[in-house]
Amino acid sequence: MCEKPGALGVCFMVLVSVKQEKLFVPHGREVPADVTEMLRAMRTPVVMSHVVPDADALGSMIGVALAMASPTCVPKISLPEGSVSQRLRFLVDGGPTPPVATAEDFAAADGFVALDTAKKPRCNVGPALKDADWSSGRPIVNIDHHTSNTLFGDTNWVVGEACSTCEMVYYMLVAEQRPIDARIASLLFAGIQTDTIGFSLPTAGAPAFQAAAALTAAGADVGDLGERLCRSQTKSEFDLLRVIYANTRTAANGQLAYSSATHDEISSAGCTAADIDDQINVPRSLDGARLAILFTEGTQGQTRMNFRGAGAVTVVELAGEFGGGGHSQAAGAILDGGVEEAMRQVLPAAEAHLKKFPSGS
Ligand SMILES: [Mn+2]
Structure with a gap:
């Protein structure tokens, strides 16, 4: 294709533009402006998902917390002792993960992000806070794909057609032009892969495959995830x-x-x-x-x-x-x-x- 040295530059430009062209947000996956604004305003958020977290819950929670982390924002995750299954432990331990929120972190948080969680009592905040008013007036951003979501957040982004919350988070990061490293790519891929049972449910639409392809290009370790998620029964x-x-x-x-x-x-x-x-x-x-x-x-x-x-x-x-x-x-x-x-x-x-x-x- 690029035999002539002069054509190299042109070839490179074509490749770059193709790569940029691929990263678009499909219809129905646009993140609302108030969600973005509320997330941007947070400095000490606690990011959480649902009780008995599955790969979509863990992947979206850790993925969002890692993506939010910056010199001005220090997210913690809510992951009470003993709440992660043996099989999914690797998603938490297999790479950088923001610190787990303590009771003090909950008290000091300036906001909360709930992922993949249909109603507030299902938030995985642990036995001590379960029945308490843990948000007490501070903003909650609710990002989810459950059709039964009660819209318990101060701002809610619920897309029932999305195959997984990880799919939604991927498109949010694309819209925000946040870099997606291999760790985040693997976390989000895990949620898409498992919530669609290996891309075998009708929810695995074009947006799911588009996200999965881009996450693979960004470094998602598809073989390792498959081994751990599908072929590693204890x-x-x-x-x-x-x-x-x-x-x-x-x-x-x-x-x-x-x-x-x-x-x-x-x-x-x-x-x-x-x-x-x-x-x-x-x-x-x-x-x-x-x-x-x-x-x-x-x-x-x-x-x-x-x-x-x-x-x-x-x-x-x-x-x-x-x-x-x-x-x-x-x-x-x-x-x-x-x-x-x-x-x-x-x-x-x-x-x-x-x-x-x-x-x-
Ligand atoms: Mn899910």
């Missing part, structure tokens, strides 16, 4: 999966698939509440299942339900019946009591809910 996670497979049942002619793990089963496997998340994919993967539910008693006396819908079946309304929320086809809720009790309440409601979606839809 023995205890593996043992828990064995339980989930063994406990899987079907109802409604196979259209409803569900499984469970009691508190004893979870701790006997060597796992904790923090390790429960994508095991819902076990009942969800059964051929013919249009609605999948996972019941887990990670915290003694509380049963968490993960709901997934396939085809035309949405589940956010079903989760809402039990005080939960989420995305249209991936949602959750928590009930007091053990697994058996939760099943008694939820399974009949799930069968009734399924009837709203004629088979074949």
Whole structure:
């Protein structure tokens, strides 16, 4: 292409302009001006995500905190002891991560950034602050892609069509012309990769692939992330999966698939509440299942339900019946009591809910 020495300069310019051209924000992913302004005004923010943080929560939280850090802004992250799963620990430890906020940091913060969190009580602020008015009048910027988001921030940027919060954060950094280094690229890629289950959900639209391609070009370590996220089960996670497979049942002619793990089963496997998340994919993967539910008693006396819908079946309304929320086809809720009790309440409601979606839809 560039055999003539004189053509080198031209070639270089073409490459540079192509690179710049690629970095555009697609329609529907524009960050509102008040979000940008509020973030810019913060000097000592605490950046947080949801309880039982997944890769999207951790990636967007650490990514935003790293991107905000400057000589005039010192962000801390909210990550209470024991809240990160064994599998995702590497996202926190695998590179520079802003310091974890102490109680003093919460008190001294001049604002808060909540990522991937649908409602304020789900913010991962730890047991001491959970029921307290931890923001007490200071601004909250709320950035999320859950359709059930309650808009609890002082400014809210919620894009239900975005595949992940990490996708939104990527476009925010592009709009802001903030540099994206390899660490931030890997964190954001991890959220996009996992929230789309390896780019296999309908939420993986062109903006997701565009962001993923640019993050790969910016240094996201796709192979390492794949190895750690998809092919690195610890023995205890593996043992828990064995339980989930063994406990899987079907109802409604196979259209409803569900499984469970009691508190004893979870701790006997060597796992904790923090390790429960994508095991819902076990009942969800059964051929013919249009609605999948996972019941887990990670915290003694509380049963968490993960709901997934396939085809035309949405589940956010079903989760809402039990005080939960989420995305249209991936949602959750928590009930007091053990697994058996939760099943008694939820399974009949799930069968009734399924009837709203004629088979074949
Ligand atoms: Mn998410």
